[in-house]
Amino acid sequence: MAPHIALHEIGVPFEARPVSFRRDENHTAEFLALNPEGKVPLLLIDGSPLTEVAAILFYLGGRFPEAGLWPQDLEAQARAVSWMSFIASAVHPARRQGLEHARKIYAIADAKLGAGWAVDAYGMADIHLFRLFWRFRNSLRPPPGEFPNLEAHYHRMMARPAVQKTIEVETAAGYELPA
Numbered sequence: 001m002a003p004h005i006a007l008h009e010i011g012v013p014f015e016a017r018p019v020s021f022r023r024d025e026n027h028t029a030e031f032l033a034l035n036p037e038g039k040v041p042l043l044l045i046d047g048s049p050l051t052e053v054a055a056i057l058f059y060l061g062g063r064f065p066e067a068g069l070w071p072q073d074l075e076a077q078a079r080a081v082s083w084m085s086f087i088a089s090a091v092h093p094a095r096r097q098g099l100e101h102a103r104k105i106y107a108i109a110d111a112k113l114g115a116g117w118a119v120d121a122y123g124m125a126d127i128h129l130f131r132l133f134w135r136f137r138n139s140l141r142p143p144p145g146e147f148p149n150l151e152a153h154y155h156r157m158m159a160r161p162a163v164q165k166t167i168e169v170e171t172a173a174g175y176e177l178p179a
């Protein structure tokens with residue numbers, strides 16, 4: 001979903017290929033040849049596979065600088081990488097380590113985020129963060145007020161046409177929110 005949002009933000013033509021976990025399409029020989037780990041997302045760049053959300057967002061941000069989703073300044077770039085590393089290594093796997101652990105990690109993310117965007121202006125780290133909180137929030141329904149900064153960020157993200165478009169397309173393709 002995160003690369004999908006980024007592609008809609010950029011507005012570049014792309015071919016979407018939904019992968020159904022229910023039908024085990026991420027473990028077909030064809031898919032495993034592209035990503036032996038059997039995971040999404042996977043971006044094919046002229047047929048060459050690129051895995052990992054952070055790498056795909058970094059690539060799209062740099063490849064399409066006119067979209068303004070990747071900072072120009074070195075320190076801001078490092079902050080975006082820092083956020084995306086934290087999201088991939090701590091936020092993404094948090095739910096699997098139990099609800100209490102996940103709540104602690106989201107509390108850290110909430111405090112780190114504060115009232116604005118992840119890094120100065122809206123960008124790739126926000127898309128990555130939103131994707132994880134969107135899933136956590138909508139499957140586990142944390143009490144209102146527990147993560148005020150993430151909640152405000154969620155609503156700002158939901159107001160974006162690229163996010164609405166992504167949800168519309170993924171829902172039509174049969175995406176179901178995992179528990």
Ligand SMILES: N[C@@H](CCC(=O)N[C@@H](CS)C(=O)NCC(=O)O)C(=O)O
Binds near residue numbers: 026039040088
């Ligand atoms: N570190 C990877 C994690 C990717 C990942 O865990 N993807 C999940 C979906 S959110 C997946 O493909 N799961 C299928 C499986 O594990 O069988 C990244 O950040 O891209």
